[in-house]
Amino acid sequence: MIQEQHQARTVGGTPQAAGHASLRRTNLSLVLRHLREHGSTSRSDIAEATGLHRATVSNLMVELLDRRLVQEVGVDHAGAVGRPRRAVALHGAHIGALGLEINVDYVAAHGVDLGGNVLVDRRLGFDAAGSGSSRSLRELGLTAREAIEEMTRAGATPAGIGVAVPGLVDVDHGVVAFAPNLDWHDVPLAARLSSALGPLRVPVTVDNDANLAALAEYTSGVAAGTADMVYLTGEVGVGGGIIVDGRLLRGADGFSGEVGHLPVDPSGGRCGCGRFGCWETKVGLAALVRMATPERAYGPGSGPVPDPEERVAEIARDLAAGDQQTLVAVAEVGRWLGLGGSILVNLFNPRVIVVGGYFATLAGWLLPFAQAELERLVVAGPAARCRFVASDHGFGAASRGAANVVINQIVNDPTAIMRTG
Amino acid sequence: MIQEQHQARTVGGTPQAAGHASLRRTNLSLVLRHLREHGSTSRSDIAEATGLHRATVSNLMVELLDRRLVQEVGVDHAGAVGRPRRAVALHGAHIGALGLEINVDYVAAHGVDLGGNVLVDRRLGFDAAGSGSSRSLRELGLTAREAIEEMTRAGATPAGIGVAVPGLVDVDHGVVAFAPNLDWHDVPLAARLSSALGPLRVPVTVDNDANLAALAEYTSGVAAGTADMVYLTGEVGVGGGIIVDGRLLRGADGFSGEVGHLPVDPSGGRCGCGRFGCWETKVGLAALVRMATPERAYGPGSGPVPDPEERVAEIARDLAAGDQQTLVAVAEVGRWLGLGGSILVNLFNPRVIVVGGYFATLAGWLLPFAQAELERLVVAGPAARCRFVASDHGFGAASRGAANVVINQIVNDPTAIMRTG
Structure with a gap:
């Protein structure tokens, strides 16, 4: 449907390049989201559900298969009359998402791949409240580095890191404005963690722990x-x-x-x-x-x-x-x-x-x-x-939510992965 | 854009009747909303802004003019190079929206037409808290009837009534579940007011007074x-x-x-x-x-x-x-x-x-x-x-908000008006 909207906006028959790239990104995302929500399915079912032309879906699928975000998973017989159809599903075992949490008395890490496999799930006692922001950030950096190594060994390169913090977070700038129980004020966490990870160059986002845990509960869990x-x-x-x-x-x-x-x-x-x-x-x-x-x-x-x-x-x-x-x-x-x-x-x-x-x-x-x-x-x-x-979810809700957010970013803009992947 | 989405979903080249009616309603609403937000403008500006084809806009406009929801307002020279274009604007002076409020110690009425002209704005002292729900509803019915007569004399037939109540409201059923300061419990306000208005047959909706006032403030006012x-x-x-x-x-x-x-x-x-x-x-x-x-x-x-x-x-x-x-x-x-x-x-x-x-x-x-x-x-x-x-907004915020909600309903589904208008 987005494509058609774009065509309607095209002036004098000349497609606009910027609009076209954003359109393709939106449509790739539409297909990935559908696969994420509905599991394996056929190209024609995707076309039916998204309102995209069958030819557009096939074209997008070539790119998604090529980038290993999607894989062929054999034949879909579910409810089919007539000839069986080839089904596709999310793949992305080579793409990872890392969620971290730093709290008053522990650091946690939760690493998954795009297909939903849990690769790292760990919680370490750490007196963040008594350590100050610099020592805490060093600890967080070490935890991140170890998790990244472990995920990479398992074949998944983290495409992003989300960090959960018990405090008020300026999400746009990755700055912890105020974390009363850590006694942190205006700590530029995203920038500091990025620089600690140096050449790994994994983008870092920061959010409030309860926000991220709420997102995790909304995605999976008791409610x-x-x-x-x-x-x-x-x-x-x-x-x-x-x-x-x-x-x-x-x-x-x-x-x-x-x-x-x-x-x-x-x-x-x-x-x-x-x-x-x-x-x-x-x-x-x-x-x-x-x-x-x-x-x-x-x-x-x-x-x-x-x-x-x-x-x-x-x-x-x-x-x-x-x-x-x-x-x-x-x-x-x-x-x-x-x-x-x-x-x-x-x-x-x-x-x-x-x-x-x-x-x-x-x-x-x-x-x-x-x-x-x-x-x-x-x-x-x-x-x-x-x-x-x-x-x-135990004590892992916030780090799990942080990893979810990274996955959502990938699904919402798969082309970002493609440029770096 | 909606039209194109529909085309993408059309199977085997046969348009689907139900889909088509809903599509036309959506597109009529799109045009009305644009006129409401931007004032008078030309058909080609509407096409540009909404992403609809110029021919589709012209076609929709025939219907909107025919129903007197829109009027020609002469020539738009604003920023134009080349030949001047005919501009259109919201009309709807024959369509009214009535907002009512009943509170602890007063009843208020706010009547407008679709073009935004205020036709009724009134507040009457009334001891609703001491009167019980039956006498209060009779008072509300009288106020509604007077306001409707006044609006009708001014040329605007109310297409709907919104009522603001200081309490918990089951909006779907028009029932006041609990209004502590009126001592109301499970009062089916919408049904009772509709029946009091009898042959006038104006649809009634009910909502919380603060919700409606908030909507009024969000639409116009200090914030x-x-x-x-x-x-x-x-x-x-x-x-x-x-x-x-x-x-x-x-x-x-x-x-x-x-x-x-x-x-x-x-x-x-x-x-x-x-x-x-x-x-x-x-x-x-x-x-x-x-x-x-x-x-x-x-x-x-x-x-x-x-x-x-x-x-x-x-x-x-x-x-x-x-x-x-x-x-x-x-x-x-x-x-x-x-x-x-x-x-x-x-x-x-x-x-x-x-x-x-x-x-x-x-x-x-x-x-x-x-x-x-x-x-x-x-x-x-x-x-x-x-x-x-x-x-x-003074004491009129809630009744103003209630009238706004009726206007929004009309703009969101102009075909409902056309059937009754």
């Missing part, structure tokens, strides 16, 4: 395809990624979804951000640890929690053993989770709130309290059906 | 065209309409933007909704009146305020006279307005928060406090530039 959805990270900090009508909500500056510092209790305690009564001080991991095991408390606010995974495992063991103090603490955190959730439901009216991180680990104990409080507070009452659901 | 924007009603209740990336945020059930009952103070007073510390109990008109003139207080929560306009005028006079108690009260309400605003900025990252109702009337006193508190609390700090701005 995949839910057009109105909120994702909450459950770490030392709490971040939000918001899908509205099937699209990530970004806002005017890309700073949307900052749920952690919602002012929920004017008489509450001091937050790491300097304000009082932020939601994070009620539901962040530090709050739970403080309430459940006050003998191990380590100062106010949402500062780093030593060995967070060990703390969460310990709390889970205490809960299983019926420890009264821990049960009371989890109920309290659950209710505050529900109160914050009700704010999100009143404002966004999502169908599902997917919770990750420690919220997911302790979901069985936390979510009943959260769900009850949510339903008590939501203005629309039962008419606004919204469930808390635990993510099954 | 027109701002892609990321929040609108707040400032009445006895406080509602929100949210524009995200140029589109109204509706959510999974159409219940988004319920800002009035955000739980901002767990230790706060009881709200009319039965919960405690809702934002409305801090910034609703009742809260201000209670704080500014406690000698006239009339119970807790956000119940109806007698003579609200008179109260606001009185408060404005006291402020101008430097009354200490009133100044303190406005500062307090302004700070709570800023706190709630910071929640909206943290979550939506809008460029502007447009305030209507009494917030707009008292903007000069309220907004400095609100803006300062907003800037103190927003996580992104100055990087997320967001200003409070007073609406200049």
Whole structure:
């Protein structure tokens, strides 16, 4: 259809070169997206579904096969009457996408190829909060380099790197404007990581961790395809990624979804951000640890929690053993989770709130309290059906989402790959 | 371009009848939208801008002229070299759109024709909160009937009625699910108003007042065209309409933007909704009146305020006279307005928060406090530039928005008019 639009715009029968290149890119993308969403299929089915001429599809397919983005996969008999048709499918095993995440206490990497095969999936403990941005970026660079080597050995050259960061990100410039729990201000992450990777010359993009995790949940997972959805990270900090009508909500500056510092209790305690009564001080991991095991408390606010995974495992063991103090603490955190959730439901009216991180680990104990409080507070009452659901992506949601974004970029503009491939 | 897409989908050279009708509707709409956005212009400019063939545009224009949706407006010399071209413009003076609003203490009507001329603009005091849904609907029906008669006398037959209601609306069925400040539950407003209008047979749609006001602000007014924007009603209740990336945020059930009952103070007073510390109990008109003139207080929560306009005028006079108690009260309400605003900025990252109702009337006193508190609390700090701005639509924003929606329906499907016109 795009081609026809172009023809209609052509003046005096002379095709416009720039328009033609962009048109071909759009049509290549249209075909790749169709294959990605529908799996293997025939050329005539692609023509039918996209509205492109059969001849145009065949022509595009020559280029996609030539670039090994697509492969012939034999004969498609599905529902066919008459002669069987040759089917094609996404290939791209030589093209990789790398997602990285740096968070308060770990670095993660998730590497895939265009065909969806997972080549790298790794999480390493690292005290980013205590290391400053320079040492953290060096660690991130090492992790990236190792992942790239591993993917390359497996035959896939990374075409791009996406990095997830728990903070406010200027996506256009790849700059972390402010990451409260890392104490980062105006860190030009994309430029620094690119220069650390030097001759590898892989393009780097940066985004908020909760945004990327929300995209991953929207693509696959417990609430995949839910057009109105909120994702909450459950770490030392709490971040939000918001899908509205099937699209990530970004806002005017890309700073949307900052749920952690919602002012929920004017008489509450001091937050790491300097304000009082932020939601994070009620539901962040530090709050739970403080309430459940006050003998191990380590100062106010949402500062780093030593060995967070060990703390969460310990709390889970205490809960299983019926420890009264821990049960009371989890109920309290659950209710505050529900109160914050009700704010999100009143404002966004999502169908599902997917919770990750420690919220997911302790979901069985936390979510009943959260769900009850949510339903008590939501203005629309039962008419606004919204469930808390635990993510099954584990701690990898954000890096997985970062890799997805790179894949989407490739699918949206396959010609960029071709020039470098 | 749509036509070409259709041709690409046509099988075996036989055009498909259903597809053809929908195609023609889409192309008629494309032309009308272009005229609406760009004013008078020539057929060849329309062809150029829309990508339709010149012959197709001429053909569509015959139909649009015939139906008096478009008129010839003489000769367009703008920027022309060579021979002058005949220009066309939107006409539609015979087609009307009526917006109505029912709120706690008034009913409003805003009638326009397709060409944008305002034919009716009226607001009547009415105690809807104290009247129950049946008497309120009778009042709304009378107002609608008078407005329709007036518009018809002016030569414009209303093609549709939009109704704004301060509550949760099931837009698909025209049912008000819950309007706390009217004490309405599951009121089938569209069906009841249609039946009250009887043989006039004008289609009725219903939507939330803040949503419609937000659409009106997005279309014209102090923040027109701002892609990321929040609108707040400032009445006895406080509602929100949210524009995200140029589109109204509706959510999974159409219940988004319920800002009035955000739980901002767990230790706060009881709200009319039965919960405690809702934002409305801090910034609703009742809260201000209670704080500014406690000698006239009339119970807790956000119940109806007698003579609200008179109260606001009185408060404005006291402020101008430097009354200490009133100044303190406005500062307090302004700070709570800023706190709630910071929640909206943290979550939506809008460029502007447009305030209507009494917030707009008292903007000069309220907004400095609100803006300062907003800037103190927003996580992104100055990087997320967001200003409070007073609406200049007065109390008519919602009914104006409701009329806009009807106009949009006509422009999106001009053939519906033609069948009835």
